[in-house]
Amino acid sequence: MATFLPLLTEENSPLFNALDRIGPIILNAQASVPLPETPQHPYLLVDQSTPVDPQEIASWLDAGVEKVIVPLASVKELAGTIPAERLILLLDVANVSAFSDKIRESVSGVLLKTPSIDLDTISSVAKFFAGSTIFVLSSSDSLPAPSNIRELQSIGAILVLPESQLTLDATSNTQLNVADAFMAPIISDRPDGLFPTVVSSQTGHSLGLVYSSRQSITESIITGKGVYQSRKHGLWRKGATSGATQDVVQIRLDCDSDSLEFRVVQHGSGFCHLNRQSCFAEASGLPALEKTLQSRLETAPEGSYTMRLFNDAKLLQSKIREEADELCSAKTKEETAFEAADLFYFALTKCVTMGVSVADIEKSLDRKAKKITRRPGNAKPQWIQKETVPVPAPAPTKPIAVENDGPINMRTFDLSTTAPEARVQLLRRPVLKSDEMIEKVKPIVEAVRVHGDVALLELTAKFDKVHMDSTVIFPPFAPETMQIDEAVRKAIDIAYANIHKFHAAQVNDETLTVETMPGVVCSRFARPIARVGLYVPGGTAILPSTALMLGIPAQVAGCKEVVLATPPRPDGSISPEVMYVAKLVGASAILKAGGAQAVAAMAYGTKTVPKVDKIFGPGNQWVTAAKMLVQNDTDALVSIDMPAGPSEVLVIADHTAIPAFVAADLLSQAEHGVDSQVVLLAVDLTPDRLAEIEKEVDAQAHALSRVDIVRQSIAKSIIVKVSTVEEAISFSNDYAPEHLILHLENASSKVASIDNAGSVFVGPYTPESCGDYASGTNHTLPTNGYARQFSGVNTLSFQKHITSQEITADGLQGLGPVVATLADCEGLQAHANAVRIRLRENSR
Structure with missing residues (x-):
């Protein structure tokens, strides 16, 4: 603890330097005194007339200020924003009133301005602000005496002395010598009145034990040189004859105020008279390594390894990176210590080359520890492959193991007994938080943006577990890559024809022309988006149907360049079904990559992957987050179809519904993935009829090969009981499902009431599966409620419209x-x- 605190209002270098050696300094925020890099982090007094700016306060604290001293109004504004240990309340004793516990808990000290040093008043304030340090600034014209410093210290308070009352000269009636103020509470328990003094390096390593007198302490404070008291020879100016001088960095008292520590920069051969760094033993560890390297920098012979490191920056850089990588790979305690030692050696070699000492490193660490604002701390793009990034689970080769083999049931709610706030919860999807996922994919996207194909190959190896030399295939595609079952080929061909027919009908090549007034003709005409990227998911299912749904409208619209991206199989190939569809739709390139890295490659382009103008396709949460990220990056200049997420279906069923059909429709979406969303709106169904549906769900689910996926998605799905069809449609419009299936009497008459849905499936013989594969409509649809503002993918999605006018x-x-x-x-x-x-x- 400091014996007193000086308050400086203007720059005064000799006085400033002396004061800085013995404790913290209070600087006025309006003064010309700079924020110095000193051992004693300064305090900063914010003038009462200055409006507080929390950001400026934070920037001062980040820059190295230990504490800020602010008036009551500012404490109220900063409470909760600035840590209590960094705040001191500026309080005028004339205006002392009741304080709330919140104020007391928001500060770690009080600077009490008082007309005189009244111990009773100070004690009273200290009692209320228990646990806080009380600083006392007297406005009296009379100079405080050293005895005042001792009295205040006895009650745990510290005197603040303005610069005008301090001097480096002898104490007078108007000014107190800084050394006299510092030594006021020091008491020696030795007959000779000397003080045991530990001398240490800047990093706290002991150099020796000596003694100090009041005279030697005074000279050290004023000159900044190591001066001690020899019990035999009197005043001892260290190095005066040997040349092993010391620069005093800091002088500290111990907790009992009867001994001192001098932290010094030692010059010459060392502190000990035996020409060693320390009187206790030769230095070891980091101090020894630092001394050795500093010596080698001056004397190492040409050709030695250390000199090579000093002279060859590239070699040193490579060794630092090599050792850092080996440290990251260390598995045991012993191995970690071994590799860390190697890294320290090369890192310290770099520091010594640059004139950086271990003390400088520790100062930097201390400054960082003082910061109150923090960066996210994410790895820089070039190191993303070395960062542990949460990744999607690889495609399973067998069903996910689930211990529970009990009934597969949905949760049931009754809308008639559900409070409005609970109804809102029923409309919510239990899906990812977009902001969190975007933060996770940022490093992946940035790595591909900066490093292109190199990062793409590394990320594909890491996430897809496939090692390849190239990730792109260009036409013509090899026939052997498209060998598929004849029945599958015929099915794809029929689906292709239906989807093509429906999407071709959406094309309107006619130019819209309107004469808005005589002589003013306005026109609107369509043009294809030149370059598009189509994301076809892999993961737990192979989806050639998605390749059809995205590729056909791109083909019909006339897009010049179509890049199809899909995760590779374990052997690095693409499923032959997807390859066959890629040929049918005229894909100009196939990117063998998935996840955020595939989205990034198409958004920014690489040497081998063509850049696209718009990205289409569903995917997991990583793909969705990456699409949302790149569409907002002006460097990418890319748009997306929609923020698609996990698959979902909402089924409305009344008394005409066939339980087996309803259950089958629910399960057709539940099998997509564990995060699929399934909702059944039961319109006035009897308990027995509802039980039939639930029984069918359980029975059919157990017959599926993907039963373990279904078990997890169905467990999160819901049945909502409603009284009328109108009530069901109202709930559905609020939910805005991706797929809406109507198992209703006169179902076709209800379509006109549907305001929000990706696609509607009308009647008992219109399973959602038909829309997914071959009826002709598109299955790339908005999820997560985005059907309120987005359409499903269609031919117009691959076009943009241009207007013109002629006057x-x-x-x-x-x-x-x-x-x-x-x-x-x-x-x-x-x-x-x-x-x-x-x-x-x-x-x-």
Whole structure:
């Protein structure tokens, strides 16, 4: 603890340096005194007339300020934002009033401004602010005596002395010598009045034990040199004859105020008279290594390994990286210590080369520890392959193991007894938090953006467990890669024809032309998006159907470049079904990669992967987050179809519904993945009829090969009992499902009431599966409630529309004055001038 605190209001280098050696300094925030890099982190006094800025306060603390001293109003504003241990309350004794516990808990000290040093008043304040340090600043014209410092210390308070009352000269009636102030509470228990003094390096390693006197302490404080008291020879100015001088960095008292520690920078051969660094033994560990390296920098012979490291920056850089990598790979305690020692050696070699000492490193660590604002701490892009990144589970080769083999049931709720707030919860999907997922995919996307194919290959090896030399296939595609079962080929061909027919019907090649007023013709015409990327998921299912659903509208729209991305199989190949579809839709490239890395490769392009203008396709949460991330990056200049997430279905069933059909429709979505969302709206169903549906769900689920996936998704799914069809449709419109299936009497008459859905399946013989594969509609649909504002993928998704206008001279006569008036209204004179200059020319 400091014996007193000086308050500086203007720069005074000799006094400042002396004070800095013996304890913290209070600086005025409005003074010209800079924030120095010193052993004693300064305190900062914020003037009462200065409006507090929490960000500025935080920046001061981050820059090395130990504590800020602010008035009551500022404490109230900073409480909860700035840690209590970094705040001191500035309090005028004349304005002391009751304080809340919150104020007391928000500070670690009180600077009490008082007209005189009244111990009773100070004690009273200290009692209320128990646990806080009390600093006392007297406004009295009389100079406080050293006895005042001792009295205050006896009650746990510290005197604050303004610069005007301090001097490096002898103490007078108006000024107190800084050494006298520092030594006021020091008491020696030795007959000779000397103080045991531990001398240590800047890093706290002991150099020796000596003694100090008041005279030697005073000289050390003022000169900054190591000066001690020899019990035989009197005043001992260290190094005066040997040249092994010391620069004093810091002088500290122990807890009993009867001994001291001098932290010094030792020059010459060392502190000990035996020419050793320490009187206790030769240095070891980091101090010894630092000394050796510093010596080698000056004396190492040419050709030695250490000199090679000093002279060859690339070699040293490589060794640091090599040892860091080996440390990361260490598995045991012994191996970790061994590799860490190697890394320390090369890192310290770099530091010594740059003139950086271990003390400098510790200062940097201390500064970082003082910071109150923190960065996320994510790895930089070039090191992402060395970072442990949470990744999606690899595609399972067998069903996921589940211990529980009991009934597979959905949870049931009754809307008639559900409170409004609970109804809102029923509409929510238990899916990922977008912000968290985007933070997770950022390093992956950035790695591909910066390092291109190299990162793409490394990430594919890491996440897909496939090692390849290239990730891109260009046409013509080898026939052997498209060998599929004949029945599957025929099915794909029929699906292709239906989907193509429906999407071709959506094309409107006609130009929309409207004459908005005589001589003013406006037009609108479609153009294909030139380059598109199609993401076809892999994971727990092979989806050639998605390749059809994305590739056909791109083909119909006339996109010039179609990049199809899909995760590779374990042998590095693509499923032949997807390859066959890629040929049918005219894909211009196939990217053998999945996840966020595939999205990034298409968004930014690499040497081998063509850059696209728009990315389509469903995927897991990593794919969705990556799509959302790149669409907001102006460097990518890429858009996306929609923020698609896990598959979902909502089924509305009344008394006409066939239980087996309803159960089958629910399960057809539940098998997509464990995060699939399934909802059944039961319209006035009897308990027996509802039990039939649940029995069918359990029975059919147990017959599925993907039963373990279904078990997990169904457990999170819900049955909502409603009274009427209208109530069910209202709930459905609020839910906005990806797939809506109507098992209703006169189902087709209810479609007109549907406002929000990705795709609607009408009647008992319209399973959602048909839309997924071959009816002709598109199965890439908005999920997670986005059907409120997004359409499913269609031909128009692969086009953009351009408008044009053509105005005759006569047309401008009628329209021009309107435009000029509006431009004048908005103050855009050049806009108005572009019209008027033509009107003048036309009137000649």
